[in-house]
Amino acid sequence: MPATRPNLRQIADSLGLSVTTVSRALKDGPEVHPKTVARVKEAAAAAGYVPNLRGLALRTGRTHAITAVLPLEARAYLSDIARLPLIEGMTVAARARGYTLAIQSPLPEEDPLEALRKIVHLGASDGVVITRMTEEDRRVAWLEQNGVPFATFGRSAGASLHAYVDIDNHRIAREAAAHLAAAGHRRIALQLLSGTDVSSADRLEGYRAALATAGLAADPALVGRDDFSLEASQTSFARMLDEADPPTALICASELGLLGAIAALRQRGLVPGTDVALIARDNTRLCGYLSLPVLAHRVDMALAGETLVAALAGRIETPAAPPLRTVIAPGPLEAAG
Amino acid sequence: MPATRPNLRQIADSLGLSVTTVSRALKDGPEVHPKTVARVKEAAAAAGYVPNLRGLALRTGRTHAITAVLPLEARAYLSDIARLPLIEGMTVAARARGYTLAIQSPLPEEDPLEALRKIVHLGASDGVVITRMTEEDRRVAWLEQNGVPFATFGRSAGASLHAYVDIDNHRIAREAAAHLAAAGHRRIALQLLSGTDVSSADRLEGYRAALATAGLAADPALVGRDDFSLEASQTSFARMLDEADPPTALICASELGLLGAIAALRQRGLVPGTDVALIARDNTRLCGYLSLPVLAHRVDMALAGETLVAALAGRIETPAAPPLRTVIAPGPLEAAG
DNA sequence: TTCTCAATTCGTAACGTTACGATTTTCAGA
DNA sequence: TCTGAAAATCGTAACGTTACGAATTGAGAA
Incomplete structure (x- = not known):
């Protein structure tokens, strides 16, 4: 300036x-x-x-900034409310370690690898946090090849080596489905992201594991893949509810998904949470104030953000040390509020 | 990297x-x-x-980054839900103009001017967005003296000259109070931020103007100044409700404030929105799903964020042009949802 | 006084880029 | 073939910092 x-x-x-x-x-x-x-x-x-950071950066190669590649436009990724504590956690942890957090929201039409390459080559930060991991994420390979410090939110397939923070999606979905099965439900619907996110794969696996344990068949028609706007979610659930053998329980994937499910139920004169059981994705404040019998796991997204930055800072400052890999355990399945 | x-x-x-x-x-x-x-x-x-931005920045003095000084830790500033669209709006607008948005969350104990001075002297960005404006904000004078491009979220006293984006808080509070007065309410409570924010001053003025027009006395005991946690808000409203001549209507200042008010009312066996009228600060999604008769203005925070970045970009790119000053008009007072 | 060695301090180069002035190349016209 | 100006290209310096090796200073010993 x-x-x-x-x-x-x-x-x-x-x-x-x-x-x-x-x-x-x-x-x-x-x-x-x-x-x-x-x-x-x-x-x-x-x-x-x-x-002056500009001179310092040019001389030492260190910018004291980290970049988080976090889709903000796409409503499909992370619920609105879950995003903020993640950002807050990252910002606060970055600041505490002497870094500035920069947020880059990739455009939906961009190739993720190409966008990342540009960000890295700008040389404006010491490392990157990337999100929306897919199974075989080309970005991970590229970052590793180029020696760029990074941490990922969500594991990728080759996750044995790199720094990541993940939510235990397998357990969350498993416990949710198991709880519903134990309560006597036989037709349990699951909502997933529409992409090939690892988180969705984990949730699906956990859900299937619970069904298998309970001796229930997994009906593909009960697994919804919509892009998590309220409307899409409503449509998706509505279709299931109108089938011959409708679900009696829904496991939602975001609070928008939950609201869509509620809308679909009300549209049909069904009482959400009573006629059809509901389990929310996160136990956000919103869930509690719906005044409905909704269950949810509490997931500490701020902690996830802090841990992400800690893991990245470790890669930047002590590259020889083993990468920090953390799976954030959810709280118990509890009444939302 | x-x-x-x-x-x-x-x-x-x-x-x-x-x-x-x-x-x-x-x-x-x-x-x-x-x-x-x-x-x-x-x-x-x-x-x-x-x-390479590092070399470019050193040579040209332009970093293609802008810094937003936005308290994220303090629950007192901006409601949780209002913050995210603001950040999203800024991020997306910055990216569209070729800038990266960096967020700096000042620590509560820091002197705001000193913190800002450090951020500017780091030289890591082309300009700053500052928030939480006070009447005579020392930061504005300093930024102007030092020729640093900036835009403020909220006006400051000497706002005739610098770039800012503001919400029309005066009008929001005025319309809210006027609406309640027209509905026959005589004891109308108002919730404000605890600091010396201009937004609170505006809201108080608008509220008083509406009361005066309606021929109602302004009782200082009905103006709450708490720091907007749910608990503080609940305590503050509870105190008012327990007085001899309790309010019959509440104008809240955040969704946390609203939830606190609801808690205080339920605690006393009163039906929120029915026994005591409620007006929320923003018409957020949450308000709508409370299933309560709550009124609110809809305020486009994403637009505010975009406009802030546009105003700042103007200062950076064409310093000779007059600063962009925008007051975001709220939508009509409507049933929340 | 002179020498030696350690304790301080200094000058230069480099990171990647752009601005400025100098230099080389090209090509039309004589 | 030569001249000269225009066109194209080049070299150097600078932004602010740190690393490296060189230069200076000082104190104690001979």
Whole structure:
């Protein structure tokens, strides 16, 4: 920015020292006389000196910024309410570690790898957090090949090696389906994302595992894949409800999905949560204030964001250390509120 | 990031040209032979060249990043749900204009001016968006003195000159109070932020204007200043409701405030929206799903975010042009949903 | 006084880019 | 073939910082 800010040269000139000595003094270099260190630090503080990140970045290659590639336009990814604590968690954790968080929202029509390549080549950050992982994510391979520090939200297939934070989607869906089966439900519907997200695959697996354990058949017609707008969700559930053997329980995948399900039920004169059991994706505040008997797991998205940044910071600062891999356990399945 | 990315020198060497010529060719400099321009562009595309922002920033002073100073930890500022569309609007608009949005969440204990000074002196962005404006905001004076491009969310006292986007809080509170007065309410409570935010001052003024027009006295005991957690809001409203002459209508300031009010009412066996009228701050999705007779203005926070970035981009790119000043009009007071 | 060695301090180069002035090449006209 | 101007290209410096090796200073010993 155009603000004329003090730089090393000005401080050096004002003290009759060289730029080199001032630079070293400010980072307590052992070669600088203690008295000089004190003088320099005093002058720097008086002048309000802050090291210029642009020069620093060019010289050292470190920008002290991290970039999160997080779709914000697409309503399909993460519920509205789950997104904010994730961003908050990342921002706060980044700041606490001396980083700035930059958010890049990829355009839906862009090739994810190409978009990522551009972001990395800009060289404006020390590492990236990527989201919306697919099974064989080409981005992971590319990042690894190019030695770019990264952490992913959600595992990818080759997840044995890289830093990631994941929600235990398998367990969440499994517990949800198991609970419903134990309550006597035989026709349990599951809502998934429309893409090839790993999270959806995990949820589907967990759901099937629970059904198998309960001795129930898995009916593909009961697995909805819509893109999680309220309307799409409503349509999707409505179709299931209008079939010959409709579901008596729904496992939703976002609060928009939940609201869509409620709309579809009300449209048919059914009482949500009573006539048809409902399990929400996250136990968000919204669920609690629906005044409906809805169950949900509480998932700490802020913690997920913080852990993501911690994992990325680890890759940046100690590349030799093993990557941090975390699966966030959900809280117990409980009455939403 | 450590990725070895192509730079101008490599492209120049591979073509037997100088760095200067390649640099000029890539931006269609008129001094370069058209055939050379074509050759250079082809080679650059083949190599996947992306200009390095670090070098560019150092040379040109432009970082193509903007920083939004937005408190994310403090629950007191902006409702949870209103924050996300604001961030989304800013991110998307920034990206559309070739900027990256960085979010800096100031720590509550930090001096706002000092924190801003550090952010600016880092030189990591071309301009800043600041929020939580106070009447005589020292940050505005400092930014102006130092020639830093900026836009504010909310006006400050000397707002005649700088770029800002504001919500018409005066009108929102005025219409809310007027509507309640017209419905026969005589004791109308208003909830405000606890700080010295301009938005709260505007709301208070609008509220008082409506009461005066309706010939009602303004009772200071009916103006709550809490910090907008659900609990604080509940306590604050509870105190009012337990007084000798309790309010029969509440104008809330966030959805958390609304939920706190509902909790306080239910605690006393009162039916929210029926026994005591409620007007919410924003017509968020949550309000609609409360299944209560709640009124609210719809405020387009995503538009506010987009407009903020547009205003800031204007300051950065055409400093001579008059600053963009926008007041976002709310939608009509309507049944929430 | 002079020498030696350690303690300080300094100057230069480099990161990748663009601006500016200098230099080379090209080609029409004599 | 030569001249000269226009066209095209090149080299150098600079943005602010740090790393490296060189240069200077000072104190104690001979």
